[in-house]
Amino acid sequence: MILNNHTFAQLTQVSEKAQQCNTISEKEDSLSPRLVEKKLDLVEETLSSPPAKQITGTGSMHQRELSLLSNPRKRRRYKADHPCFVPNLRDIMTGEYWSHHFQKYIEDHQPSRLKYLYFLLLIDDFYQYRLEPHPQKLAIPNPHNIAFKLFQQVKQKQSQPFSENASPQKVQAQKQAANVTDIITAVDTNKRDSVLQVSCVLQFFYLQKIFFVTKSGQISLVNDEEFSRNVIGLEELRGPKLSMDSSLLPSAPSDLEHASSKNLSSASTMLASLSTLSLRDPEDKGNRQNDKNLERQQLAIELQHLDISFDVFQFWGDTTQSSPLYTFKEYCLILYYNFIRKGSPHLIQLSDKQLIADIEKSFFHIQVDQKDGLVKKTLKSQIPFTVFDKMWLAVFRYVHQVFTDCKKKKKIKIKNNIFFPCFPSYRSQKKNSHCLFCPNVQLIFFVGCNIPLTQKSLFQESLFNLNKKYNLVKVRKTFFKPGNQHLLFSNHNSDFCKKKKKEETRLKLDQRRSGMTNESHLDLAFESDVEFLKKLEERHTLRKESEKKSRSEDEATEDEDPISRIEEYLKSGKSLRDANIKGVSFLMYCCATINEELGCKIIEEGIDVDMMEPWDYGQTPLHVCAQMDMYMLAEKILEKSKEKKEEEEVLQAVTDDMPVQYGMFESGGRTPIHYSAIHGNTNLLKLFLRYIPSERQKTALLQKDMDGNDVWTLALMYKHFDIAKYLMELNCWVAPRDEDASSLSTIDLKAISEKLQLKRNQDSKTTRARFDQYNDDIVANEKNCMRQVFVVKNVLSEQLCKQILHYIGSVNMEWTTTRHRSYATTDIPSYYLDFQFDEWLRQLLRKFLFPSIIEKYHLSKSFEFGFKDLFFVKYSSLGQNHLQLHRDGSFVSFNLLLNDKSDFVGGGTFFQHLDQVVEIQRGQCCIHSGKVLHAGNAITQGERYILVGFLEGKDRSKNSLIK
Numbered sequence: 001m002i003l004n005n006h007t008f009a010q011l012t013q014v015s016e017k018a019q020q021c022n023t024i025s026e027k028e029d030s031l032s033p034r035l036v037e038k039k040l041d042l043v044e045e046t047l048s049s050p051p052a053k054q055i056t057g058t059g060s061m062h063q064r065e066l067s068l069l070s071n072p073r074k075r076r077r078y079k080a081d082h083p084c085f086v087p088n089l090r091d092i093m094t095g096e097y098w099s100h101h102f103q104k105y106i107e108d109h110q111p112s113r114l115k116y117l118y119f120l121l122l123i124d125d126f127y128q129y130r131l132e133p134h135p136q137k138l139a140i141p142n143p144h145n146i147a148f149k150l151f152q153q154v155k156q157k158q159s160q161p162f163s164e165n166a167s168p169q170k171v172q173a174q175k176q177a178a179n180v181t182d183i184i185t186a187v188d189t190n191k192r193d194s195v196l197q198v199s200c201v202l203q204f205f206y207l208q209k210i211f212f213v214t215k216s217g218q219i220s221l222v223n224d225e226e227f228s229r230n231v232i233g234l235e236e237l238r239g240p241k242l243s244m245d246s247s248l249l250p251s252a253p254s255d256l257e258h259a260s261s262k263n264l265s266s267a268s269t270m271l272a273s274l275s276t277l278s279l280r281d282p283e284d285k286g287n288r289q290n291d292k293n294l295e296r297q298q299l300a301i302e303l304q305h306l307d308i309s310f311d312v313f314q315f316w317g318d319t320t321q322s323s324p325l326y327t328f329k330e331y332c333l334i335l336y337y338n339f340i341r342k343g344s345p346h347l348i349q350l351s352d353k354q355l356i357a358d359i360e361k362s363f364f365h366i367q368v369d370q371k372d373g374l375v376k377k378t379l380k381s382q383i384p385f386t387v388f389d390k391m392w393l394a395v396f397r398y399v400h401q402v403f404t405d406c407k408k409k410k411k412i413k414i415k416n417n418i419f420f421p422c423f424p425s426y427r428s429q430k431k432n433s434h435c436l437f438c439p440n441v442q443l444i445f446f447v448g449c450n451i452p453l454t455q456k457s458l459f460q461e462s463l464f465n466l467n468k469k470y471n472l473v474k475v476r477k478t479f480f481k482p483g484n485q486h487l488l489f490s491n492h493n494s495d496f497c498k499k500k501k502k503e504e505t506r507l508k509l510d511q512r513r514s515g516m517t518n519e520s521h522l523d524l525a526f527e528s529d530v531e532f533l534k535k536l537e538e539r540h541t542l543r544k545e546s547e548k549k550s551r552s553e554d555e556a557t558e559d560e561d562p563i564s565r566i567e568e569y570l571k572s573g574k575s576l577r578d579a580n581i582k583g584v585s586f587l588m589y590c591c592a593t594i595n596e597e598l599g600c601k602i603i604e605e606g607i608d609v610d611m612m613e614p615w616d617y618g619q620t621p622l623h624v625c626a627q628m629d630m631y632m633l634a635e636k637i638l639e640k641s642k643e644k645k646e647e648e649e650v651l652q653a654v655t656d657d658m659p660v661q662y663g664m665f666e667s668g669g670r671t672p673i674h675y676s677a678i679h680g681n682t683n684l685l686k687l688f689l690r691y692i693p694s695e696r697q698k699t700a701l702l703q704k705d706m707d708g709n710d711v712w713t714l715a716l717m718y719k720h721f722d723i724a725k726y727l728m729e730l731n732c733w734v735a736p737r738d739e740d741a742s743s744l745s746t747i748d749l750k751a752i753s754e755k756l757q758l759k760r761n762q763d764s765k766t767t768r769a770r771f772d773q774y775n776d777d778i779v780a781n782e783k784n785c786m787r788q789v790f791v792v793k794n795v796l797s798e799q800l801c802k803q804i805l806h807y808i809g810s811v812n813m814e815w816t817t818t819r820h821r822s823y824a825t826t827d828i829p830s831y832y833l834d835f836q837f838d839e840w841l842r843q844l845l846r847k848f849l850f851p852s853i854i855e856k857y858h859l860s861k862s863f864e865f866g867f868k869d870l871f872f873v874k875y876s877s878l879g880q881n882h883l884q885l886h887r888d889g890s891f892v893s894f895n896l897l898l899n900d901k902s903d904f905v906g907g908g909t910f911f912q913h914l915d916q917v918v919e920i921q922r923g924q925c926c927i928h929s930g931k932v933l934h935a936g937n938a939i940t941q942g943e944r945y946i947l948v949g950f951l952e953g954k955d956r957s958k959n960s961l962i963k
């Protein structure tokens with residue numbers, strides 16, 4: 001069945017419910033204690049005990065204690081309801097970051113983390129912006145997310161605090177000026193990094209265009225449209241200036257409404273000075289502390305002379321004011337100056353220099369002055385969208401790195417399988433279309449991937465909020481299976497998942513105790529499968545017994561760690577062919593988690609690694625590399641393939657037509673080379689070309705996808721002009737028929753690109769028609785062998801089927817009902833069970849079933865199958881007794897009857913095109929194309945158990961199109 005979970009209507013309903021709950025909790029929650037922290041309390045409960053003394057006062061004693069606690073690591077030791085508690089980044093990321101409560105983290109936790117959150121938020125917002133029907137402007141997230149608490153504290157100090165119940169007019173009338181020293185005090189009370197905090201707040205004031213500087217050096221409130229037009233002199237933010245030039249301070253405007261642009265731009269200069277106070281040169285490792293102190297002192301001095309007024313109301317957490325809009329260019333600058341440039345106050349230390357260079361290249365024309373050697377940057381008039389993808393990726397790489405490092409040093413116990421995300425990629429700008437991100441709902445992955453199995457409730461909430469936020473109409477099944485499955489299909493089953501996790505851990509512990517992990521289960525398996533299963537069962541019984549002997553919960557919640565498992569496999573030299581993590585091969589797992597190092601290691605050391613593994617719609621690891629800018633892994637794949645003289649095949653693996661979100665379709669027939677152009681990854685494109693002999697490069701580049709687009713066309717379609725130009729330099733392009741210009745100097749690439757935007761939408765329709773046609777053809781064309789349904793006898797012996805069922809029963813696992821969205825079965829995926837069992841089963845099927853499928857459908861010997869899904873299905877006359885008419889998301893599907901036919905009445909698989917129910921005996925297997933409409937025929941009595949497999953496959957010999 002198509003991997004669907006819920007209809008959008010259902011999602012909206014639940015989302016609305018979640019929203020209601022949120023609103024209620026927010027009301028209760030407007031000051032503290034924080035709901036979110038309460039949740040985090042659970043996460044943190046194993047941490048060491050809170051300090052003996054509760055901190056309640058605001059006196060100097062209290063301040064001293066707080067200052068001792070300023071180290072976040074120390075503060076993290078406190079319980080979540082303690083005022084000093086600080087969750088770590090991991091919890092922020094894995095918890096509810098995207099959910100409704102994220103602002104509370106930002107308010108309450110240390111500014112050094114704030115930068116990541118805000119940065120992500122900005123990027124996130126950017127992708128939101130792509131959805132907007134008015135793409136000229138985009139909103140900056142409201143700063144109250146950051147400044148909220150600060151203002152609460154300031155507010156409390158004021159003689160006439162605002163009443164929360166007061167009418168807006170009244171509150172407006174009560175506007176109070178708060179002094180910036182108050183802010184500093186407020187900040188200091190919490191021993192935050194005051195400079196960063198203040199500069200951050202001020203910058204957001206500035207960005208919120210709500211103040212300007214008066215003659216007396218005061219900054220006053222302004223609500224003037226002119227401000228946004230004139231003052232975004234961001235060049236002036238370029239700093240680092242540490243002192244204020246008082247001559248720059250403007251004269252007081254006669255009227256707030258007519259604040260002159262000069263005043264305003266001076267305000268920006270001043271703010272620039274403020275914001276750069278926290279600057280530190282990353283290369284200057286020396287006197288940093290001293291410098292910082294000096295900066296602080298200077299800031300304090302400056303601020304004494306400034307009376308900054310602002311409209312607290314505007315920053316009030318409850319206000320619903322909309323964010324101001326900025327042009328795309330300004331937005332880019334804000335990002336750049338605040339997060340990326342070397343001197344940025346919130347510098348995100350992107351580890352990858354190349355990435356930074358790329359980002360800078362996208363923003364600026366960079367010139368070096370011959371005379372004084374100064375680097376001059378002028379902002380480009382056009383900034384490519386993909387720069388956001390790069391930034392997004394960079395941040396995640398960075399965060400991922402932090403996790404990995406911590407883990408290596410055993411600084412933190414990683415409880416979760418961290419699946420890092422793919423970055424959202426620009427797809428469609430079509431007005432009012434819901435198409436966003438990329439076909440794989442990548443943003444959602446981020447959430448889904450990071451939420452551990454044991455935190456399903458948080459996870460669920462995030463999902464619904466996300467659904468609401470992005471108005472996701474339809475989330476397609478996907479390529480990066482781990483995260484997605486996790487997110488979309490398991491989220492309603494938190495109890496089940498918890499149990500499962502514990503089971504796994506216990507099993508592992510038992511294995512360790514009984515020394516069974518060293519056993520080579522695979523030898524065992526093929527000596528006697530029945531024996532093997534009995535052994536597994538015995539192990540479970542053993543486990544259950546040892547469970548009775550009490551054991552600390554702590555031990556039991558220890559997580560299985562996919563990375564150590566992969567490493568263990570690599571060391572032991574076991575075959576990786578059927579090894580998987582949540583149904584995904586090790587290599588694909590690394591691709592999905594952007595773990596290039598481990599991916600390279602797998603290719604280098606792994607046995608039976610399939611580098612051309614066709615995953616969803618034929619996308620191979622190299623396609624993912626090309627999409628995600630994974631240069632190192634791509635190079636390793638190519639190097640290894642070259643040893644086997646397969647590098648061109650790998651580069652020529654083509655995708656199939658694929659449905660993406662919101663009813664859009666993407667053309668098939670795309671190679672990793674096409675992908676590199678689509679995603680603007682020039683380096684990868686160049687790398688790929690190095691592996692193709694020069695005489696064949698042109699053919700490879702001119703190869704068209706199924707919608708007739710060659711690499712050059714795709715580069716332009718996705719607005720990667722540099723790639724298009726590069727291809728023109730190589731003379732590997734064909735001028736569109738209606739263009740007379742044919743050389744780099746005369747052709748108007750922009751105009752062509754515009755036209756191609758239209759074609760892209762058209763292409764989607766063409767692809768869709770082809771996709772549907774393909775399905776229809778199978779049943780309409782009598783000669784198409786894929787319409788045939790076969791029964792394969794004796795795939796598994798009756799005894800083995802019995803034993804498998806017995807085994808599943810002994811594991812005592814709950815049946816899931818929500819894994820597949822539209823046509824849900826009551827099932828247990830094979831990978832939920834012991835991984836030894838899962839691998840054994842896959843090997844068995846590979847050995848005894850796949851050859852029959854190849855033979856029946858006249859596939860070539862070089863055809864290779866991979867499991868897209870493998871699961872046990874239960875029908876019961878009392879529960880789910882049938883499955884509606886549907887297609888599977890597979891090339892070929894099979895179902896194998898596990899129990900005896902006499903155990904139930906009815907059953908079998910109905911095929912619409914044959915108008916026939918195909919019934920099989922225990923151990924037999926019904927095989928059919930996943931594209932033909934079929935249904936699980938109802939049973940009226942008893943229970944029916946089947947093993948269902950969805951297979952994806954590709955004929956490897958057909959890859960070499962260019963030879």
Ligand SMILES: O=C(O)CCC(=O)C(=O)O
Pocket residue numbers: 001825873883888895908909910934935936937946948
């Ligand atoms: O119950 C059957 O025979 C069919 C099951 C099926 O089609 C599926 O699980 O996708």
Ligand SMILES: [Fe+2]
Pocket residue numbers: 001886887888893934
């Ligand atoms: Fe099916």
